[in-house]
Amino acid sequence: MTKVILVTGASSGIGLALCERLLSHDPEGLQLCLACRDVQRARDARAALLASHPTAHVTLVQMDTSSVSSVIGAAQEVKRRYNRLDFLYLNAGIMPNPHFDVKAFFRGLFSSRIVTMFATGGGGILTQEDRVTADGLQEIFMTNLFGHFLLIRELEPILCHAGLTSQLIWTSSSNAHPSAFSVDDIQHRRGTQPYSSSKYACDLLSLALNTHYNKQGLYSSVTCPGFVMTSLTYGILPFFPPFLWTLLMPLFWLIRILTNTFTLTPYNGAEALLWLFKQQPESLDPQAKYQSSTSGLGKNYTQPRKMDVDLHMSEVLILSVKCCSL
Numbered sequence: 001m002t003k004v005i006l007v008t009g010a011s012s013g014i015g016l017a018l019c020e021r022l023l024s025h026d027p028e029g030l031q032l033c034l035a036c037r038d039v040q041r042a043r044d045a046r047a048a049l050l051a052s053h054p055t056a057h058v059t060l061v062q063m064d065t066s067s068v069s070s071v072i073g074a075a076q077e078v079k080r081r082y083n084r085l086d087f088l089y090l091n092a093g094i095m096p097n098p099h100f101d102v103k104a105f106f107r108g109l110f111s112s113r114i115v116t117m118f119a120t121g122g123g124g125i126l127t128q129e130d131r132v133t134a135d136g137l138q139e140i141f142m143t144n145l146f147g148h149f150l151l152i153r154e155l156e157p158i159l160c161h162a163g164l165t166s167q168l169i170w171t172s173s174s175n176a177h178p179s180a181f182s183v184d185d186i187q188h189r190r191g192t193q194p195y196s197s198s199k200y201a202c203d204l205l206s207l208a209l210n211t212h213y214n215k216q217g218l219y220s221s222v223t224c225p226g227f228v229m230t231s232l233t234y235g236i237l238p239f240f241p242p243f244l245w246t247l248l249m250p251l252f253w254l255i256r257i258l259t260n261t262f263t264l265t266p267y268n269g270a271e272a273l274l275w276l277f278k279q280q281p282e283s284l285d286p287q288a289k290y291q292s293s294t295s296g297l298g299k300n301y302t303q304p305r306k307m308d309v310d311l312h313m314s315e316v317l318i319l320s321v322k323c324c325s326l
Ligand SMILES: NC(=O)C1=CN([C@@H]2O[C@H](COP(=O)(O)OP(=O)(O)OC[C@H]3O[C@@H](n4cnc5c(N)ncnc54)[C@H](OP(=O)(O)O)[C@@H]3O)[C@@H](O)[C@H]2O)C=CC1
Pocket: 008, 009, 010, 011, 012, 013, 014, 015, 035, 036, 037, 038, 041, 063, 064, 065, 066, 067, 091, 092, 093, 094, 143, 171, 172, 173, 174, 224, 225, 226, 227, 228, 229, 230, 231, 232, 233
């Protein structure tokens, strides 16, 4: 039976690589819908996918996850086109106005946090300046988490079907950290790490969605693509042109020997997202984060890692998120 798959943020990076890998895995049996904010970039992505898979079914829907009306409009269009959705990849994400804290970076280099700092971008080396959207919500929270929550809520009728299962697959991050998140400030209006907070909220929300929807056949899983060279990463050091990142690649390959989370290419980063596509959702651990990993010799594999999440907090978050959507 044909599987219907919707991917948010499919116009570049990990989302686009995932689409390519899904089509290589099953070129005929999929109906792929690319949900992108920029129509021209979406068209370019579709053309690139069709160039390598000319007989594939690939459609587009315009959706900006940072806008409530855009998400609701796109969901209506998706429901009009399909009466069932098998996979929903919640991948669109931003880390705008990042600041690289050089002091924290050098402090980390001479501390016991050196490996975790490289593997997770944690230890305060990255902070961001957030904005408020036209809907009055924090942009990073809205784009990475809340827009996706609204999308799931709107698509519920085509995600939940008696006797069938569907999967939600989040692109979270190893940068998701409980210390950046507070249930009293779920949008992270007050802190300096809104990206980390939004990704930790994705981890919590996924857990709560499993509690609420498993009995209706809907399962949610969390992935981490590792550290990947994409436009999101290039944006971290805007004064650092992409060719300088390329010069750093030998150093990154060396670091990969110490931490297999340096997946580096979008193809490698999409590993866990594709792996989940091939699993029975009932067999997955709702408290695991499925990590794309690449060995020093370049072999890709998926590793489950226990998330630092608790059920009570996940329930508090889903209630707060529902309140935001009223
Ligand atoms: N790169 C990395 O090392 C890591 C990335 N991630 C996560 O992976 C995901 C993909 O990022 P990555 O591929 O790296 O980066 P890219 O910037 O290449 O891709 C991000 C995608 O999200 C889309 N997007 C951004 N904002 C919106 C919006 N408001 N509405 C709809 N789509 C939007 C972008 O669209 P457009 O083309 O229009 O900009 C783009 O297609 C993100 O969630 C990111 O947080 C997690 C861990 C590590």
